[in-house]
Amino acid sequence: MLEKIQIIKQRFDEINDLIIQPDIISDQQRYTKLMKEYKDLKLIVDKGETFKEALENISEAEEIIADGSDAEMVDMAKMQLEEAEETIEKLEEEIRFMLIPKDPDDAKNVVVEVRAGTGGDEASIFAGDLYRMYSKYCSDKGWRVDVVSQSDGTSGGFKEIIFEVSGEDVYGTLKFEAGVHRVQRVPQTETQGRVHTSAATVMVLPEAEEFDYELDMTEVRIERTTSTGPGGQSVNTTYSAIKLHHEPTGMIVSCQDQKSSHKNLEKALKVLRSRLYDLELAKKQAADSEKRKSMVSSGDRSAKIRTYNYPQGRVTDHRVPGLTLYDLQNIINGDIQKIIDELMLAENTELLKANDDEI
Numbered sequence: 001m002l003e004k005i006q007i008i009k010q011r012f013d014e015i016n017d018l019i020i021q022p023d024i025i026s027d028q029q030r031y032t033k034l035m036k037e038y039k040d041l042k043l044i045v046d047k048g049e050t051f052k053e054a055l056e057n058i059s060e061a062e063e064i065i066a067d068g069s070d071a072e073m074v075d076m077a078k079m080q081l082e083e084a085e086e087t088i089e090k091l092e093e094e095i096r097f098m099l100i101p102k103d104p105d106d107a108k109n110v111v112v113e114v115r116a117g118t119g120g121d122e123a124s125i126f127a128g129d130l131y132r133m134y135s136k137y138c139s140d141k142g143w144r145v146d147v148v149s150q151s152d153g154t155s156g157g158f159k160e161i162i163f164e165v166s167g168e169d170v171y172g173t174l175k176f177e178a179g180v181h182r183v184q185r186v187p188q189t190e191t192q193g194r195v196h197t198s199a200a201t202v203m204v205l206p207e208a209e210e211f212d213y214e215l216d217m218t219e220v221r222i223e224r225t226t227s228t229g230p231g232g233q234s235v236n237t238t239y240s241a242i243k244l245h246h247e248p249t250g251m252i253v254s255c256q257d258q259k260s261s262h263k264n265l266e267k268a269l270k271v272l273r274s275r276l277y278d279l280e281l282a283k284k285q286a287a288d289s290e291k292r293k294s295m296v297s298s299g300d301r302s303a304k305i306r307t308y309n310y311p312q313g314r315v316t317d318h319r320v321p322g323l324t325l326y327d328l329q330n331i332i333n334g335d336i337q338k339i340i341d342e343l344m345l346a347e348n349t350e351l352l353k354a355n356d357d358e359i
Contacts, residue, residue, distance in 0.1 A: 001092060002055075004099060005048035012041040036107060044098045051091045057084040100351045105281070106172025109207040111274045115160045116153065117180065119198025122187040124153025127200040129332055130181060131161050134174075136334025143167030148267050149255050155189070162271060164207065171206045176343040177336075178204040179305030186310070195311060199304075207270065208277030215273050221245040224261060242268045251275055306339075308332065315339070320346050 015038045018024050024031050057080055064070075064077035114130050116123035138145050144166040151159040165174065182199045190196065223243040241256035242264040253275070255268040307316045308328060315331050317323040323342050325331065331339070 001051070001095065005044070005051065005095070008041055008044050009048065012038070012045050015041065040102070044095065047091065047095055047098065051088070051095060054084045054087045054091060057081075058088065096352060097348055100348060103172065105206040106175075107169055108171040109164065109166045110171045110174055111148070111162065111164055111205045111207055111271050112174065112177075113160070113162045113203040113205070114158065115201045115203075116158065117199035117201050119183075119196065121153060121155040121157075121189065122183075122196055123198040123200055124159050125155065125157035125187075126181075126183045126198050127159070127161065128153065128157025129183075130200055130202065131158060131163070133332050133334050133336065134163075134165075134177070137336050138165050138167070140334060141167060141173075143170060147257055148271055149257055164267075164270070171204070173340060174204050175206075176340055176347075177202050179303050182304055182307045184307065184309045184311070203278075205271075205274040205278040206281070208273040215269065215276065219247050220272070221247060222265070240264055244268050244272050246272060246276070249276070249279070317343070319343065 015034055019031065019034050019038060024034065061077040061081035061084065064073050065081070068074055112134065114127050114134075116127040119126070135145050144164075146164045146166070148162040148164060150161040153159050180199050180201050182197060184195055184197050186193055187196050187198075221244070223245065225241045225243065240259055240261045242254065242261065244251075244253045246252075251272060253268045253272045255264040255271070258264045258267065305317065305319055307314075307318070308331075309316070310328065313326050313328045315325050315328050317339055320342050323339070325338065327335070
């Protein structure tokens with residue numbers, strides 16, 4: 001453990017010297033990346049200092065007990081030894097978790113796609129509820145949400161809504177939301193009070209920069225059309241809406257949220273690049289046996305991950321045994337951190353088992 005902490009301390013000192021160099025400061029991309037690493041390593045270095053202090057306290061207490069010349073000092077040393085040993089045990093566990101290699105995508109912004117599934121109008125209304133839940137959660141976190149495109153439901157909500165989320169460690173937090181969300185409630189249109197089950201699918205894609213995924217524009221057909229739906233005087237008068245056709249995969253991405261054709265193209269390309277990057281990521285994860293075993297990080301979008309039961313005021317996440325909360329109203333209003341914390345803990349436990357030999 002000490003050897004591992006020392007290696008991290010050396011890297012921390014190296015970064016500490018780098019981030020004050022003028023050429024690094026002027027390179028915004030590199031500077032931002034180094035500052036992120038600096039903050040992550042500082043947490044481990046600070047915890048490592050506390051760990052070393054606890055080891056020194058144990059050594060000091062053991063010397064006093066071995067000497068045995070002062071009975072009162074021996075009693076105090078025994079108490080100190082007991083406290084330090086408890087501290088060491090706790091610190092070792094915390095540091096082991098901190099030493100788990102981080103997913104490099106965790107720091108990325110994301111593109112979230114929410115689509116109504118089975119359940120007709122009620123599924124669209126539920127997709128709208130999920131969008132509002134994420135919007136409120138992101139707002140509380142200080143993250144920015146920008147809608148890329150939306151297709152409204154006939155009775156409210158959305159058949160589909162795509163939005164970007166920008167902030168700190170967004171993918172590392174929201175990736176646990178990918179999958180099928182199921183709702184059980186009495187729809188507003190139900191006259192006999194029967195509970196219906198509807199579903200919506202959530203996709204969380206790490207936002208791919210150009211250096212993450214190089215998009216071959218010769219494989220992309222760009223279609224420019226007039227905007228439809230609400231949007232002011234420019235609707236149906238200018239060819240600002242963009243539809244991208246990715247020929248090799250058959251993927252289609254549309255964007256008409258902005259009045260500018262250039263901005264719509266920029267947003268559509270960002271979504272397409274993120275989807276294609278996500279495909280590559282899925283292949284990599286499928287090839288990784290430890291990732292494939294993890295119950296949390298698989299992100300299988302065909303799997304039912306969570307049920308929102310309105311009659312019982314209950315939310316159950318099916319990936320962690322016993323993860324049921326009777327706090328539906330607060331959760332649907334954006335208070336999902338407690339669920340995400342449990343999922344993070346479950347994933348870290350799986351990763352810890354996989355990395356135990358190295359750590």
